[in-house]
Amino acid sequence: MASANKPINTDVPEKDVFALHFLQSLSNLRRQNTFNSPEKTNDRVKKIKKVAYVSMARAAGGTNRLWSRALLRRAAKENNKVVRFPRRKKRVTCLRRRRSNRRDPVEEEEAERLRNLVPGGGGMEISKLMEETAHYIKCLSMQVKVMQCLVDGLAPK
Amino acid sequence: MSSRKSSRSRQSGSSRISDDQISDLVTKLQHLIPELRRRRSDKMSASKVLQETCNYIRNLHREVDDLSDRLSGFLASTDDNSAEAAIIRSLLDY
Numbered sequence: 001m002a003s004a005n006k007p008i009n010t011d012v013p014e015k016d017v018f019a020l021h022f023l024q025s026l027s028n029l030r031r032q033n034t035f036n037s038p039e040k041t042n043d044r045v046k047k048i049k050k051v052a053y054v055s056m057a058r059a060a061g062g063t064n065r066l067w068s069r070a071l072l073r074r075a076a077k078e079n080n081k082v083v084r085f086p087r088r089k090k091r092v093t094c095l096r097r098r099r100s101n102r103r104d105p106v107e108e109e110e111a112e113r114l115r116n117l118v119p120g121g122g123g124m125e126i127s128k129l130m131e132e133t134a135h136y137i138k139c140l141s142m143q144v145k146v147m148q149c150l151v152d153g154l155a156p157k
Numbered sequence: 158m159s160s161r162k163s164s165r166s167r168q169s170g171s172s173r174i175s176d177d178q179i180s181d182l183v184t185k186l187q188h189l190i191p192e193l194r195r196r197r198s199d200k201m202s203a204s205k206v207l208q209e210t211c212n213y214i215r216n217l218h219r220e221v222d223d224l225s226d227r228l229s230g231f232l233a234s235t236d237d238n239s240a241e242a243a244i245i246r247s248l249l250d251y
Contacts, residue, residue, distance in 0.1 A: 008182065030232065041229060048232070049225040110207035117214045130182040133210060137189050140217040147224035154231040 010134040012142060013059060019146045021055035050075060056143040060135070066128070067136045070120025179203070186210055 029035050029047055054075050057068035111129060115121035118133050183203045187193045190213045193201065 008178075008185075010185070026228075026232070036233060041233070044233065045226050045229040048228050049221060052221055052225060107204050107207065110204045110211070113211045114207055114214075117211055117218075127179055127182060130179070130186060133214075134182070134185055134189055137186075137210070137214065137217070140214070140221070144217060144220045144224065147221065147228065151224055151227050151231070154228070 008131050010131060010138065012135060012138040013061075015142055015145060018056060018059040018139070018142045019149070021059040022052065022143070022146055022150075025051040025055045050078075052143060052147060056139055059142075060139040065132065065135055066124065067119045067121070067132045068139075074119065183207075 026048070029051060034040060035044060035047070053071055057071040057075075060068050062072065063069045107126075111126050114129060114133060115124065118129065118136050121129055121132070124132060180203075183206050184200070187201060187206050190206075190209050192213065193206065193209055
């Protein structure tokens with residue numbers, strides 16, 4: 001089961017894929033009655049933010065990546081109930097026991113912080129974590145570019 | 158979700174992932190982060206790269222927050238046509 005020599009691929013789709021997913025979700029949102037009322041700002045911001053992450057995860061390949069899978073799973077859970085993501089508790093008990101034979105204690109501390117930031121990072125071994133991180137970063141910056149384009153386009157001239 | 162598999166068990170000499178691959182990944186990450194790419198230094202310590210990666214991700218999250226906020230302001234209007242047109246126009250022109 002030596003998968004150590006598999007080439008690591010962190011390619012992401014083109015920007016239009018992200019744009020398309022985001023636009024579709026936004027247009028769905030706008031069809032909701034409560035969405036357009038000027039008072040409910042906080043709700044609206046939260047929904048847009050959530051839609052940004054979900055559409056990004058879908059554009060990036062849905063269930064093909066660990067981080068996008070975790071993100072989508074989390075979003076689905078949130079739709080049923082407002083629950084605080086419990087990942088943190090489990091992860092802390094996991095890692096503390098394993099400090100003994102790690103290659104470098106400093107690296108592991110940083111890795112732990114990274115695991116906090118990348119969806120699904122809690123269960124990953126460090127090389128997988130870095131691979132997922134690279135992909136996640138690329139997708140995040142694509143998503144940011146898409147949103148920036150939108151904002152620039154919608155801003156009053 | 159119990160993922161405490163044996164992949165996390167102690168692996169001293171014969172680790173599944175080679176040190177080269179790790180170092181490779183560190184370099185890859187280094188190139189992805191604009192902050193570090195500018196410095197052009199050949200090799201940074203893994204922990205520094207990881208640290209900057211965390212900062213970069215946090216920044217990106219913050220940008221998403223900020224842009225969501227601004228988008229929310231723009232999308233609150235009931236003027237459908239102009240907003241849709243502007244959206245499509247802006248994305249097609251990039």
